[in-house]
Amino acid sequence: MTKLKPRPEWTDARRIVVKIGSALLVDRATGRLRATWLNSLGDDVAALAAAGKEVVLVSSGAIALGRHGLGLPKGALELEQSQAAAAVGQISLSAAYREVFAARGLAVAQVLLTLGDTEERRRYLNARRTIDTLIAHKCIAVVNENDTVATTEIRYGDNDRLSARVASMITADCLVLLSDIDGLYTAPPGSRPDAVRLDEVRAITPEIEAMAGDAGSELSRGGMKTKVEAGRIALGSGIHMVIASGKALHPLRQLVEGAPCTWFVASNDPVAARKRWIAGQLVPAGTVHVDAGAEKALLGGKSLLPAGVVRIEGAFGRGDAVVIKSPTGMELGRGLVAYDATEARQIAGKKSGEIAAILGHAGRAELVHRDDMVVGRG
Numbered sequence: 275m276t277k278l279k280p281r282p283e284w285t286d287a288r289r290i291v292v293k294i295g296s297a298l299l300v301d302r303a304t305g306r307l308r309a310t311w312l313n314s315l316g317d318d319v320a321a322l323a324a325a326g327k328e329v330v331l332v333s334s335g336a337i338a339l340g341r342h343g344l345g346l347p348k349g350a351l352e353l354e355q356s357q358a359a360a361a362v363g364q365i366s367l368s369a370a371y372r373e374v375f376a377a378r379g380l381a382v383a384q385v386l387l388t389l390g391d392t393e394e395r396r397r398y399l400n401a402r403r404t405i406d407t408l409i410a411h412k413c414i415a416v417v418n419e420n421d422t423v424a425t426t427e428i429r430y431g432d433n434d435r436l437s438a439r440v441a442s443m444i445t446a447d448c449l450v451l452l453s454d455i456d457g458l459y460t461a462p463p464g465s466r467p468d469a470v471r472l473d474e475v476r477a478i479t480p481e482i483e484a485m486a487g488d489a490g491s492e493l494s495r496g497g498m499k500t501k502v503e504a505g506r507i508a509l510g511s512g513i514h515m516v517i518a519s520g521k522a523l524h525p526l527r528q529l530v531e532g533a534p535c536t537w538f539v540a541s542n543d544p545v546a547a548r549k550r551w552i553a554g555q556l557v558p559a560g561t562v563h564v565d566a567g568a569e570k571a572l573l574g575g576k577s578l579l580p581a582g583v584v585r586i587e588g589a590f591g592r593g594d595a596v597v598i599k600s601p602t603g604m605e606l607g608r609g610l611v612a613y614d615a616t617e618a619r620q621i622a623g624k625k626s627g628e629i630a631a632i633l634g635h636a637g638r639a640e641l642v643h644r645d646d647m648v649v650g651r652g
């Protein structure tokens with residue numbers, strides 16, 4: 275392969291999240307770990323760490339390893355089967371990483387997250403502090419979804435989006451998605467010989483979404499669709515992302531040396547971390563419908579006052595993320611709400627000066643403060 279100049283998105287990155295797909299880690303035929311490959315990844319990560327980069331891994335493979343351990347049949351698993359498989363497989367997965375990194379003088383930590391850990395601000399801050407502390411101690415955090423307790427409603431379901439949320443949470447500079455395909459193609463490359471790989475994507479347009487299709491392989495849940503979703507989260511957070519093939523040995527070194535891939539390049543607009551997090555919320559807890567006057571105020575950069583609220587939906591708590599909708603039902607923005615749903619219903623349509631009398635205690639004049647709000651989210 276001809277050596278290309280490494281891209282600045284990579285060379286300038288200090289904090290890097292690397293997502294490793296199940297298909298790379300686990301041999302499809304035997305259900306066993308691909309030890310040689312994992313060792314080559316260990317070399318690459320150790321080299322990055324030695325160069326002063328902070329690397330966090332998001333690794334799939336628990337279910338793929340565990341289903342073999344439990345002797346489960348091929349094909350789709352029931353939720354409880356995949357939860358049980360993850361419980362078994364996660365041990366082998368962590369043990370394998372520990373062994374590989376110990377041989378290279380690096381400590382490893384297992385971090386299992388559920389959806390709420392990145393979506394609820396308090397838990398998000400907590401998880402971020404933990405990972406930051408691990409990084410400060412030069413420990414390689416290996417993150418996965420806590421599949422054993424994740425149920426259908428409260429799961430990411432795929433590690434592509436999880437890795438993007440983690441990258442956003444810890445304000446990484448670059449997210450690498452290593453999978454069995456070397457980038458985003460204009461059409462599914464297997465079935466369409468005219469498909470062309472894109473070198474660079476700068477925005478998730480409807481055309482890009484249309485290219486993503488659905489297909490995933492048997493071992494991994496995410497297809498190109500979830501990778502493009504991850505791209506949306508990453509770019510929305512000002513983080514560069516790259517989709518690269520991890521099939522060959524030393525996948526990160528290959529990437530630096532110019533292996534084919536697709537870069538999702540973030541613009542440099544400085545967006546506050548809090549607003550980024552709000553913009554990337556996957557599961558808002560409720561909806562606040564506002565009147566035309568409030569719509570105008572929000573679009574003009576003002577806070578949302580209770581007086582402009584016509585209806586509240588959902589059972590959110592104080593500090594949760596809500597969607598704000600216009601009188602025509604259009605999403606105006608998202609924000610963190612200063613009152614819980616019960617209180618919000620009581621003060622909806624009322625003047626801020628009446629809040630204390632209605633609720634029996636004084637609170638913020640705004641239902642959603644403009645600092646806690648992102649208006650005009652894509």
Ligand code: GLU
Nearest residue numbers: 334335336337432433495
């Ligand atoms: N968390 C799952 C596992 O460890 C993988 C999800 C995915 O493949 O994206 O098995």
